[in-house]
Amino acid sequence: MEDTVKNSSILASLVIVAQRHGNASKGKDDFSRPLSEKGVRQLSAARPAIEALGPFDLVVTSPAVRARSTVEHGNVLTVHLDALYFPAEGSVDRLVIDTVYDRIGNAPLEEHLASEAGPALLRWVMGAVQAVIDEALRIGPSKRVLVGGHGVYTQMLMLQLALLMGVDVTPALTISLVEGDALVLDQKNGLRHLACPKVEG
Numbered sequence: 001m002e003d004t005v006k007n008s009s010i011l012a013s014l015v016i017v018a019q020r021h022g023n024a025s026k027g028k029d030d031f032s033r034p035l036s037e038k039g040v041r042q043l044s045a046a047r048p049a050i051e052a053l054g055p056f057d058l059v060v061t062s063p064a065v066r067a068r069s070t071v072e073h074g075n076v077l078t079v080h081l082d083a084l085y086f087p088a089e090g091s092v093d094r095l096v097i098d099t100v101y102d103r104i105g106n107a108p109l110e111e112h113l114a115s116e117a118g119p120a121l122l123r124w125v126m127g128a129v130q131a132v133i134d135e136a137l138r139i140g141p142s143k144r145v146l147v148g149g150h151g152v153y154t155q156m157l158m159l160q161l162a163l164l165m166g167v168d169v170t171p172a173l174t175i176s177l178v179e180g181d182a183l184v185l186d187q188k189n190g191l192r193h194l195a196c197p198k199v200e201g
Contacts, residue, residue, distance in 0.1 A: 097112075
């Protein structure tokens with residue numbers, strides 16, 4: 001109970017911007033796939049709106065190359081969190097989530113949660129949320145945090161953070177977060193979707 005109260009207090013002072021990585025090149029090693037040329041253009045198109053929400057005090061990101069490249073911010077403290085990457089390769093949770101994604105693709109989060117992947121996503125998000133909160137605790141109150149992540153996982157993270165903040169979670173559930181899109185969360189304005197401008201290619 002004490003941890004829940006402390007987490008809620010920390011979250012109430014934060015502005016959190018979580019961005020899905022841009023389009024990535026194909027490759028056998030998923031972890032090391034870089035942004036494609038299209039992905040770089042997507043980030044250039046999305047960056048003005050993201051920067052308008054800063055300046056950021058902290059960047060926390062999945063350690064995957066495409067996620068890190070999406071949220072790089074020069075001299076801003078950046079922490080790579082394994083908890084923001086997928087469940088362990090070969091695990092049952094990873095297999096179930098990947099199987100559902102292969103079947104329904106970039107469907108709204110509510111469809112993933114209603115599928116057999118729902119329990120696995122709920123297990124994953126507990127560790128991810130705590131890892132983000134732990135890093136936010138290190139920088140103190142009233143800070144702006146930029147998060148780099150992956151599709152449905154980014155939505156799941158922001159859904160849980162919004163629940164802890166006590167704000168409407170509808171945007172996290174009902175949209176399809178496409179490459180370069182972001183979700184923005186703070187106590188005053190709630191949770192909202194920031195769409196990446198469309199680019200050709």
